[in-house]
Amino acid sequence: MTVKARRSGQHHGDLRNALEQAALELVSERGPHGFTLAEACRRAGVSPSAPYKHFADRDALLASLAARAFRVQHALFEAALDSTPDAAAGLAAFAAAYVRFAAQEKALFDIAFGIGVDAKRHPELTEAGTALRDLLMPVALDITHDEAAAFDLIVRVAAAAHGESVFLQQGILGAEPEPLASAEQRAVETARAVISQVRTSAS
Incomplete structure (x- = not known):
């Protein structure tokens, strides 16, 4: 969504959203x-004092965007899990959605995993992260029937998908005809392999 600003510095519309959009750009x-907070203000067309109505500093602005990234992920992952009643297939779909999010929302992905802000100072990050965990845990529990093992399974699947995402962004995977589709497929196959290993170990 594009938000326009008045040249006077008085923002017309949603100031918070305009600053977030400027920061994303x-x-x-x-x-x-x-970038600096002052640059975000210039990009949004508002005065340098404007952000302090919503954000204490640049880290607060980035933390708000990181929370947005987790909410976008939540919607994508929920749709992936809802695409199948099978828990294993759902976690595999989650892995593919993870890679797709990183490719299609690169700025949000970079913010979510690259800002290094203290989550204790920004509780919205903890809340958004907890919501993701709560979304995935019931599906993993259908496979492991143990909370610690379920969390470990989520971490392993997510870590594989994250690695594929980073490799894809950095061009490490080489000149593939359809790099995103290939990265998604590898994430799916790794998720299935991890799930199979977990089930074998539990039997």
Whole structure:
């Protein structure tokens, strides 16, 4: 969503959203650490004092965007899990959705995993992360029937998908005809292999 600003510095519309959109554009161009709060203000067309109505500093702005990233992930992962009644297939679909999110929402992905802010100072991050965990745990529990093992399974599947996502972004995977589809498929296959290993160990 594009939000327009008045040249006077008085923002017309949703100031918070305009600052977040400006920060997203800057992250897309320079990475999560490559801009200042003042630059976000200039990009949004507001005065340098405007952000402090919503954000104490640049980290607070980035933390808000990281929470947004987790909410976007939540919607994508929920749709992936709902696409099948089978728990194993659902976790595999989650792995593919993880890679797809990283490719299609690169700035949000970089913010979610690259800002390094203290979650204790930004409880919205903890809340969003907990919501993701609560979404995935029941599915993993259908496979492991043990909370510790279920959490370990989620971490292993997510770690594999995260690795595929980073490799895809950095071009490490080589000149594949359809790199995103290939990365998604590898994430799915790894998820299935991990799930199979967990089930074998539990039997």
